[in-house]
Amino acid sequence: MLSLLAASGGTLLALAIRQHRREAALMADIGHLTSRLNDLQARPDVDTVGAALDAQVRQAMEVSQTALMIADPTHVIRYANPAVVRLLRNQQASLRDAFPGFDAERLIGSSIHRFHANPDRIRGVLDTLQATHHGRVRIGPVHFAQVVTPMFDGAGARLGFAVEWHDRTDELLLENAVSDIVAAASRGDLDRRLPQGDGGAGFMDGLTRGINQLLERVGATVGDVRHVLAGWPGATSASACTASTKVRSPPCSATPMRRPSS
Secondary structure (H helix, E strand, C coil): CHHHHHHHHHHHHHHHHHHHHHHHHHHHHHHHHHHHHHHHHHCCCHHHHHHHHHHHHHHHHHHCCCEEEEECCCCEEEEECHHHHHHHHHCHHHHHHHCCCCCCCCCCCCEHHHHCCCHHHHHHHHHCCCCCEEEEEEECCEEEEEEEEEEECCCCCEEEEEEEEEECHHHHHHHHHHHHHHHHHHCCCCCCCCCCCCCCCCHHHHHHHHHHHHHHHHHHHHHHHHHHHHCCCCCEHHHHCCCCCCCCCCCCCCCECCCCCC
């Protein structure tokens, strides 16, 4: 029994010594890292500052809501942030009709010319681009706006291009719908309305609801005006109908109107 206790005690002592050595080594490593960090903070060199700045810029692009990609001087995509991936993924079905096999998740390494019907013309524009260029791209029913900015180093050598993407498809659909409604209203038709979206809280949904409410109020006001004019002495239904021909009221006739008796 004594021998067993002695052996156990020796084992525990050995384990304790080994654990102490490990903790001492760990503390030494921590102290070394802390000292190194303090040195870097006290004497930041160019590489350290540059790396930190690069990390900050990349993180900013990753969380940005602006759809952005970066291409090298040969027009090959080297970076695409999550926003541009989402934008292109939303239109992927339509884009695949024009570009079979297109995958919004595989932009890196592909050419930015794949989105254009005339790559040679775009290549010539980019190779001579010296300032920001605003362009538009139509791919089937999809409309994109692009802002292409060339990047240069301190010596003036071309580093590549930053390309911002904007999906204008819904905007153009709304513009065309509003134009049709305005044209119809000029002919006296105030019954037309903009198609409602999914009831979301986005800008387009709010604008659509606002325009439809405005049309409702204008239509009701014109109808009220018609009824008021119809009661004036010497008024005819034809003159009262000039405000509108289709506003929630019986069809107009050209017969003279009499003032209601009191």
